[in-house]
Amino acid sequence: MRKTFDKAAIFGRMRRYRMKGRLEMDASLANETSFAIGGPADILFFPETVAEAVRAVKLCRRENIPLTVLGNGTNVLVRDGGVRGIVLKLKGIDGLRRERSHIFAGAGTDLAAACDYALAGSLSGVEFACGIPGTVGGAVCMNAGAYGAEMKDIVYRSVVLDFDGNIGLIDGFNHGFAYRKSVFQENGWVLLETEFALRTSTVPEITEKMEDFKRRRDLSQPMDKPSAGSVFRRPETEGVFVGPMVEACGLKGASEGGAQISQKHAGFIINSGGATASDVLALIERVKAEVKNRFDVELATEIRIIGEN
DSSP states (O other), X not given: OOSOOOHHHHHHHHHHTTOSSXXXXXXXXXXXXXXXXXXXXXXXEEOSSHHHHHHHHHHHHHHTOOEEEESSSSSXXXXXXXEXXXXXXXXXXXXXXXXXXXXXXXXXXXXXXXXXXXXXXXXXXXXXXXXXXXXXXXXXXXXXXXXXXXXXXXXXXXXXXOTTSOEEEEESGGGOOBTTBOTHHHHOOEEEEEEEEOEEOOHHHXXXXXXXXXXXXXXXXXXXXXXXXXXXXXXXXXXXXXXXXXXHXXXXXXXXXXXXXXXXXXXXXXXXXXXXXXXXXXXXXXXXXXHHHHHOOOOOBOSEEESBO
């Protein structure tokens, strides 16, 4: 897929479509990610309906334009050169509804809203996600998890949009879930809606679980500075954890420019002020090298790194 195209012409064409969703050219993606870092998107589009998302995807297919999909931008580092092509941010494709013990959530729905909706309906199973920032779509695409549970445990099926603009259904198995992975990271599909299979419980029991998870997250994770969550994937070796290794290397609090390893949790990198993607990437490489040298463990990033230098 080509990396250059007449973005002004494509932007003008999209404006003539008279779609309701917000449309911007050369839009800063630092404003669209929890890291508050990153260069511009050639074209940034916030579809408000599935039909608008379909139209944008078909345009990319027809004109051979790169397509990048963002949820809430909470697990993403955008390089300083920005992202070529069209970036779809799906916050407008939201909404929640219930059928018996199943909840249907639009991809742009905040995870916190989905958790609160399940609580109000006395449905259990999604409590582990109550403190995870981001949207349903982003969480499903990366198989987000916490406290021993993952999205794969509750995803029943999803409505998806393929790169030809066709809408279809896939069941839980065909999501290709693995640790922080799904089929969406490989095939370029756009997730539009997910159906969660939950179980009946009581409001007090669900509330107790949610409050416990939130309390544990607040105590252990840096919530006061911009970040993209856990930077590195959990090592495959049983009983080996990233944070303690980084701390043992003496890197807790280490910095590169405005990027700093959190003093609260050494598995997080925070934007302490004015950080660039280059700062973060330099710090990531420094951590990888020192952990490899001391523990002979190869760290892999969990955050999604997109864009050009």
